[in-house]
Amino acid sequence: MTVLEPFGARLRRAMDERGPLCVGIDPHAALLSAWGLNDDIDGLERFTRISVEALADTVAVVKPQSAFFERFGSRGVAVLERAVADLRAAGTLVVMDAKRGDIGSTMAAYAETFLHKDSPLFSDALTVSPYLGYGSLKPAVDLARESGAGLFVLALTSNPEGGEVQHAVRADGRNVGATMLAHLAEENAGETPMGSFGAVVGATLGDLSSYDLDINGPLLAPGIGAQGATPADLPAVFGAAARNVVPNVSRAVLKAGPSVGALREASVRFADEVRAAVASA
Numbered sequence: 609m610t611v612l613e614p615f616g617a618r619l620r621r622a623m624d625e626r627g628p629l630c631v632g633i634d635p636h637a638a639l640l641s642a643w644g645l646n647d648d649i650d651g652l653e654r655f656t657r658i659s660v661e662a663l664a665d666t667v668a669v670v671k672p673q674s675a676f677f678e679r680f681g682s683r684g685v686a687v688l689e690r691a692v693a694d695l696r697a698a699g700t701l702v703v704m705d706a707k708r709g710d711i712g713s714t715m716a717a718y719a720e721t722f723l724h725k726d727s728p729l730f731s732d733a734l735t736v737s738p739y740l741g742y743g744s745l746k747p748a749v750d751l752a753r754e755s756g757a758g759l760f761v762l763a764l765t766s767n768p769e770g771g772e773v774q775h776a777v778r779a780d781g782r783n784v785g786a787t788m789l790a791h792l793a794e795e796n797a798g799e800t801p802m803g804s805f806g807a808v809v810g811a812t813l814g815d816l817s818s819y820d821l822d823i824n825g826p827l828l829a830p831g832i833g834a835q836g837a838t839p840a841d842l843p844a845v846f847g848a849a850a851r852n853v854v855p856n857v858s859r860a861v862l863k864a865g866p867s868v869g870a871l872r873e874a875s876v877r878f879a880d881e882v883r884a885a886v887a888s889a
């Protein structure tokens with residue numbers, strides 16, 4: 609199997625070169641309609657091609673949301689495969705937002721799907737859910753290490769419902785979200801310039817200074833734009849950890865389409881805003 613340079617090193621370089629913004633490709637039915645496209649496989653394909661053309665050499669990271677492709681069955685997954693290949697061929701890092709999580713033996717199959725270098729859906733990183741227990745993710749951690757990929761583990765999600773699980777306090781007094789961050793800090797210990805095992809931490813959550821966000825790895829921060837957070841919120845939410853934040857914007861960029869130029873402009877505007885905000889943290 610071809611082995612890539614570890615994801616953390618590739619991500620740090622991309623963030624330094626292009627800024628830390630991650631733009632999502634989320635082909636919502638409402639966006640297809642706003643772009644004058646049908647909510648069918650041809651609409652999905654056109655939406656995806658335009659998005660890839662606009663984003664591939666503009667931002668450091670692109671995050672396709674797998675759900676919107678799976679909705680169309682095997683033909684939708686084929687569109688997703690092509691998008692991943694085109695983005696990666698253009699040197700853009702792909703974070704597959706599929707939020708997989710299962711018992712270890714099944715997790716191994718999810719890992720083969722997204723993290724094995726020879727898989728058609730191989731992505732630079734994958735979002736995973738640790739809510740069957742952090743240890744259930746081991747097959748994904750192991751294969752990611754082997755192939756030079758990364759993971760983003762759901763720690764403190766951007767949605768208001770997440771607190772019910774993630775803020776639950778364990779017998780040791782630490783809450784569940786903080787525990788996930790601690791596991792990730794262990795995975796990334798000693799890695800330079802940073803480790804490949806990131807956390808998903810919503811930009812919507814307000815002051816997170818009670819958490820130890822210093823996991824020596826990236827923090828994927830969705831919630832900017834449609835969910836109400838702004839780039840200017842990043843320093844107050846993340847403090848010194850803002851340097852490792854990869855802020856994600858999906859709908860607020862995509863609504864600028866279907867013009868490739870307008871999508872690029874919207875991405876560059878958000879990229880400039882997040883760069884300025886992170887620099888001030």
Ligand SMILES: O=c1ccn([C@@H]2O[C@H](COP(=O)(O)O)[C@@H](O)[C@H]2O)c(=O)[nH]1
Pocket residue numbers: 632634673705764765766767808809810830831832833834835856857858859860
């Ligand atoms: O905590 C989380 C984890 C993942 N997401 C995903 O990010 C994008 C956000 O889209 P917007 O249009 O910018 O709101 C979407 O794919 C979510 O599934 C998240 O929002 N929060």
